[in-house]
Amino acid sequence: MRRVRITLRPQGTYAPPIYERLAGGADYLERARIVNxxxxxxxxxxxxxxxGDYRRFERELADSPMVADYEVLPITDRACYCFLEGAVSSAARSLFENFTRGSLMTVPPIECNDDGTNTFAIVGTERDIQAAVDGVPDEVGVTLERVGGKRVAADSVVGRLSDRQRDAVETALxxxxxxxxxxxxxADVAAELGCATATAAEHLQKAKSTVFASLFRE
Known part of the structure; x- marks a missing residue:
């Protein structure tokens, strides 16, 4: 078995409007993950x-023509689970199905990043993983973030940080x-990461918020 962590950049018909809101299109959401x-x-x-302010997202769901049904299950006043049922394009569906063929299994959660990308892990045979990566349409960017590793799923507070947040914290340390x-x-952290100072500060702040929330809320 091989384990690979990849990042996709869905665009056009491969990125439903709701996904665009989750992946950086709604500044009131601090973090969004597709759990299943x-x-x-x-x-x-x-x-x-x-x-984040998930009640604003709930209002958008109520107005979305693609959403047939939904339910918001609050955890705290700043965190919730949200079930959604609706229609997506055949292109978006095929992108998900590409990573469930043969021996492949996608390991939840899928992290929706602020830059429009999403990051997740897949496990399976090397042949099937290569076929899935090769099968990603040209309109969708794909990056191999990591190959191998002993962990399959996040099992710690650190595992709840996005890759960018983790890189920022490790660099800051x-x-x-x-x-x-x-x-x-x-500014020093930003220079090392190759990003704007405000971007580095945002990654560090979100990482701190996630760590404290994980330690004291659950």
Whole structure:
């Protein structure tokens, strides 16, 4: 068995409007994950875990013509599970199905990133994994983030951080950003990551929020 972590960039018909809201299109959502899904036959079902002002997202679901049914299950005032049933394009459905063929299994959750991408892990034979990566349409960007590793699914607080948040925290630790007295600034972290200072600060803030929420809310 092989384990691969990949990032996809769905666009056009491969990215339903609801997905676009989850992946950076709604600034009131701090984090969005697809916990489970069923695309075997229409209508399609999804289970999301959302953090942020999810009541605003609920109002958008009520107004969306693609949504046949939904239910929001609050966890806290800033986190919820959301079940959605609705219609997606055949292109979007085929993208999900591409990673369930043969021996392949997609390991939840699928992390919806702020830049429109999503990141997840798949396990299966090397042949089937290669076939799935090769089968990603040209309109959808695909990046191999990691190959191998002992962990299959996130099993710790750190595992709940997105790849970008984890990179930012690891870089901040290495540079001394969290030392007392502080030996590096947010600008130093940003320079090492190759991004804007505001972007680095956002990654660090979201990571801190996720860690504290995981430790004290659950």
């Amino acid at each position: 899904w069923n695309v075997s036959s229409p209508p399609t079902g999804f289970l999301f875990r959302l953090e 290495e540079l001394g950003y969290y030392d007392v007295p502080r030996e590096a600034t947010g």
